[in-house]
Amino acid sequence: MEGKAADWATPIxxxxxxxxxxxxxxxxxxxxxxxxxxxxxxxxxxxxxKIVALQQTTSTxxxxxxFRNISADLDWNDxxxxxxxxxxxxxxxxxxxxxxxxxxxxxxxxFNVAIRIDNxxxxxxxxxxxxxxxxxxxxxxxxxxxxxxxxxRVEIEKSPNYVxxxxxxxxxAEGLCVKCGEKGHIFRNCPNGWRTKAKIETxxxxxxxxxxx
Numbered sequence: 001m002e003g004k005a006a007d008w009a010t011p012i013x014x015x016x017x018x019x020x021x022x023x024x025x026x027x028x029x030x031x032x033x034x035x036x037x038x039x040x041x042x043x044x045x046x047x048x049x050k051i052v053a054l055q056q057t058t059s060t061x062x063x064x065x066x067f068r069n070i071s072a073d074l075d076w077n078d079x080x081x082x083x084x085x086x087x088x089x090x091x092x093x094x095x096x097x098x099x100x101x102x103x104x105x106x107x108x109x110x111f112n113v114a115i116r117i118d119n120x121x122x123x124x125x126x127x128x129x130x131x132x133x134x135x136x137x138x139x140x141x142x143x144x145x146x147x148x149x150x151x152x153r154v155e156i157e158k159s160p161n162y163v164x165x166x167x168x169x170x171x172x173a174e175g176l177c178v179k180c181g182e183k184g185h186i187f188r189n190c191p192n193g194w195r196t197k198a199k200i201e202t203x204x205x206x207x208x209x210x211x212x213x
Contacts, residue, residue, distance in 0.1 A: 047073035056090045060118035063089060064111045071107075081107045085114075093117050 051070045056063035067088070071081055085107065086094055096117045097110075104110035168178050177185055180192040 043073050044075065047071070051084055055088045056093075059122070060089065060093055060114045064115060068111070078107050082110050085110060089114055090118065092121055096121075 047070050051067065051074065054063075054067060054070065067085055074081075076084075082104065086097070089097075093114050097104075097113060100113070104113050170176075171178050171181055176183055177190050177192075179190040182192065185191065
């Protein structure tokens with residue numbers, strides 16, 4: 001020990017060793033005098049402001065740790081600490097504590113109860129079945145699929161080689177080639193071929209029905 005602490009402690013130690021009246025009676029008394037001499041006079045006020053503003057934003061275990069650290073600088077009684085703890089704890093945890101048959105007998109018991117409730121609550125949230133997709137989202141998906149199909153159909157119909165179903169039926173009825181509209185051969189033996197070889201015609205050919213021979 002050195003510096004200001006040594007200057008303060010040396011005469012007190014001398015008083016203790018010489019049994020001088022007024023000397024500290026035990027370690028607790030000595031600690032209290034040391035704290036009074038060197039503690040920050042504003043520490044309690046600062047701790048009071050911090051604990052009043054403290055709110056649970058993560059887990060209850062984290063909230064308890066922060067609450068315990070701040071309250072170490074306070075001289076509040078147990079009842080006051082419990083009241084302040086309940087003001088800042090998550091409302092779902094507070095609700096479950098209020099439903100208990102008996103109140104916690106101490107701040108430490110309140111800490112343990114709150115942590116246990118929060119752990120169970122979080123576990124239940126993780127295991128809860130996911131909600132089904134809202135009907136609005138299903139409708140959006142259906143609409144998107146329908147729009148895509150419509151756009152594809154329009155694209156095919158714009159092809160210069162596209163043959164409408166009615167025209168195919170007419171050509172079949174008249175014995176014409178469905179592909180080119182001429183006589184003398186059937187669709188799969190058509191010698192004329194399509195005017196283009198784009199992928200879109202390939203998709204169209206797949207839609208054609210085989211011509212009856």
